[in-house]
Amino acid sequence: MISFHPALFFIVGAILLPLVQTKFVRHMLLLGTPLLSFFSLLALEEGALWTADFFSYQLILLKSDPLSLVFAYVFVIASFTSFVYSLHVKNKGEHAAALLYVGGSLGVTFAGDWFTLLVSWELMAVSSVFLIWYRGTRTSLAAGFRYLMVHLLGGSFLLAGIVLHVGEGGNFYLTALPREGLATSLILISFILNAAVPPLHAWLTDAYPEATITGSVFLSAFTTKSAVYILLRVFPGAEILVWLGAIMAFYGVVYAAMENDVRRLLSYHIVSQVGYMVCGVGLGTPLSMNGAAAHAFCHILYKALLFMGVGVVIEATGKSKLTDLQGKNLYPRLPMAFFLYMIGAFSISGVPLFSGFVSKNMIVTAAGEVHRPFVHTLLHLASIGTFLSTTLKLPYGTWFGQAWKNRNEQRNLQIKNLPINMIIAMVLNALLCLIIGIFPTMLYQILPYEAEFLPYTVYSVATTLQLLLFSGLAFWLFMDRLRGTAAINIDIDWIYRRGAIWFYKMCNAVAFARSGLQKAVNSLLDLVTIIGINPLSFPSKWRRKEKKLIRYDPDNYRPPIGVAICSFLALFSLFFFVFVCF
Amino acid sequence: MKKKIALISAVLLYSLANLAIPTDEAHFVWEKFPLFNLAFGFIGCVFIIALAKILGKILQKNEDYYD
Known part of the structure; x- marks a missing residue:
């Protein structure tokens, strides 16, 4: 049976999108791509399905197993709801960037070798930066550049690590790496950079809040979670990840x-939530790794829902800061957004019957089980x-904030009408969060490792409450x-x-010092020249301030280049003459 | 005042009710103390608020700091 690469639909969609003229076809393309991709996922069998020869290597473009399928399912589902959310956006470039970005993340998910991984990894970095730039503000442009620089640095670490690893005779196919060596460290650094592990996390909280409203919904889902996927595949049970993950979970909430x-507040919570997953990968028990995969699954859905909720507020009011919003009593005017946001909020906090509860507790319990x-x-x-x-x-x-109201500010916010698709997308995501929370076995049966876990015990529900x-x-x-305080x-x-x-100042200082030194040396040379003309006349000249110094010009003392050519030709013909005659 | 009394009595009732929850599933000794998680939730939350306030004094700058 022929199998299609799920990423292929997104990449072809991105290529076709600029050709689309009408709104209807654009909508069909954006919603059809994830749907087709989903069907191709359902039909995938396990194993290496797409291979290609590349010089002396055999690339595995499509390799599916239960671990990659869990992430692929949620990537495709999240891309569908996110495209529903961004349906009203007319900018085709933004949609094309999002399509490529999802395609890249699916490429990572199904990559079977290091080279395919690297290409998909870079595709994600390069396409996602446009979701930031299309915001069109000066800050988003600058934040996008910083985002790109950090990711290209991470990509070069990955490339250097892969070259070293394969050069040392390591496996060209993606498998768990040995725990030591320079190659392993370089690869690990590039992975934890994408997973936003402190101190390599600042690109996320810097750039995501500056992205377009719909772009930040996409961004919240794919980059960090594909890094969690690849950590699960390559570094299961790495001790350092336990500590990094636990610290990062706490760092984010503070x-x-x-x-x-x-949106920056929610970005810090991406750091925190990914901390749970990184910790779960590091603990390395079947339960904790299942927990990491399950938490990634739930997290993508509720985090997208949260970003959609605040996105609606930003779309409607144009404000994104608590200091501008608190006390404006938005609730009566945006009640749907509030209720749907709260479903996401209960999910991320792990309230029983919401999705976070059934996944987060797996990791926390696993940490308890290994003491x-x-x-x-x-x-x-x-x-x-x-x-x-x-x-x-x-x-x-x-939505409320009466107690935080600024006393001297009374003006109400203008509310713009919202596109209905934004609310529909939120409803879809909220339903998914509730379904997973109420029927967790639906999620548990697609998890990759063998581990028993009962989420709803009296003790765990009571403890959480x-x-x-x-x-x-x-x-x-x-x-x-x-x-909220008006501050950053x-x-x-900051570094x-x-x-x-x-750094610029230091460069300027060095350049200034260099040109100063040059001037000083030049004037010293002048002085030597003055003395060198006639040492005896120097003091008198100095006194009379005669500065008729003839500067040294090499052309005064050397013959024109023609003389050299002429003499060379003359000598050459002489030799020739002598050689021929005798 | 009535609100406060109602709240305090609700908190007390809830705490009393939670004493009945069995703690066999707890992984650590301290989790078996009665009402440990209630105290942990409250103190942890105060701790985070305090930490954020203290760090904020050092880390918070004007919004045009980087411009």
């Missing part, structure tokens, strides 16, 4: 609690922080301290954003 821009008390505690803390900022602070500030209700109580008591928070990107200014 920054989110300080944040004022709603990692510190990791377990950090993950619990991160859950509390997630509830605090995504479920309480952000929605309260955005206890944690969340009492953190809610703390929020209510200290609510005043969490109001310095993060690791290259401020550092760049200092």
Whole structure:
């Protein structure tokens, strides 16, 4: 049976899109591509299905197994709802970039060898940057450039690692890597850069909030989660990932609690949630790795829903900061967005009956089973922080916020009419979150590893409710301290954003020093020349300030080039004459 | 005032009710303390708010900081 590469539909779609003239055909293309891709996924058999010869290597373009299928399913489903969300956007370039971006992520998911992985990896980086640039503001242009630079750096690390790995006689096909060596370190750095592990995470929180409204929905889903997929494949059970993941889960929530821009707040929660998955990969038990895959699945859906929710608010009001939104009482005017956002918010906080509960608890339980008390505690803390900022602070500030109202500002916000497709997309994602939360076996049966897990036990439901209700109580008591403040928070990107200014200054200083030195040496040379003309006359000349110095000009003392040619020709003919005659 | 009394009594009732939950599934000793998770939720949340406030003093800059 012929099998189609699911990424192929997206790439062909991106090529066809510029030719499309009418709105109807554009809509059909955008919605049809994920649907066709989904059907091709359902028909995929396991194993290496597409191979190609490339010099002396055999590339595996399409290799499917249960692990790649889990991620591919959710990538295609998320791309469908995200295209529904962005259907009203007229910019074909943005749609084409999104199609290529999804195609690249599916390429990563089904890559069977390092070379295919590298090409898909770079395709994702290059296409996704347009989702940022199409916002068209000065800040988005700058953020996009920084995003691209960081990802190209990560891509070069990957390339260098692959070249070293394959050059040392390592396996050309994607398998778990040995735990040491320079090649492994380089590859790991490029993977954790894409997974936004601190200190390599700042590209995410810098760039995602500057993307187009619909673009940030796409961005939230693919880059970090394809990195989680590849970590699961190449670095299962790597001890360093346990610590990086646990710290990152906590790091994200602390920054989110300080944040004022709603999309940046959610971006910090991507960092935090991916921390759970990275930790799950590092723990390396079947349950924790299943948890990482399941959490990626749920996370893509609810995170897209959250970005859609705040996207609706930004689309309607043009404001993205809590300081501009709080106290404006948007709730009566955007109630649907609020309710659907809250489904995503309950999912990300892991409230029972919502999707995050059935996936996040797998990782936390796995950390408990292998007796990692510190990791377990950090993950619990991160859950509390997630509830605090995504479920309480952000929605309260955005849709209500009477207690945080600025006293001197009374003007109400103008609300634009919303395209209906945005709400439909949110409904779709919210339904998926609820279905997974209520019927978790649907998700569990496609997970790649063998592990038993019962999400709904009395103990786990009660524990979660206890944690969340009492953190809610703390929020209510200290609510005043969490109001948005008009400020930006310095993060690791400070090093290259401020550092760049200092680097320019340093370059200028070096250039200044060099030209100063040149001037000094030149004037010294002049002085020597003055003395060298006639040392005896020098003092008198100095006094009379006679500066009729004849500067040294080499042409004064050397014959024109014709003389050299002439003498060469003369000598040559002389030799020739002598040679011929005798 | 009535609201406060209602809230405090609700919190107390909820805490009492939670004493009845069996803790056999807990992975660590401290999780078996009565009402551990309630306290952890509250203290953890206060801790995060406090940490964010303290870090904010150091890390928060004007919005035109990078311009």
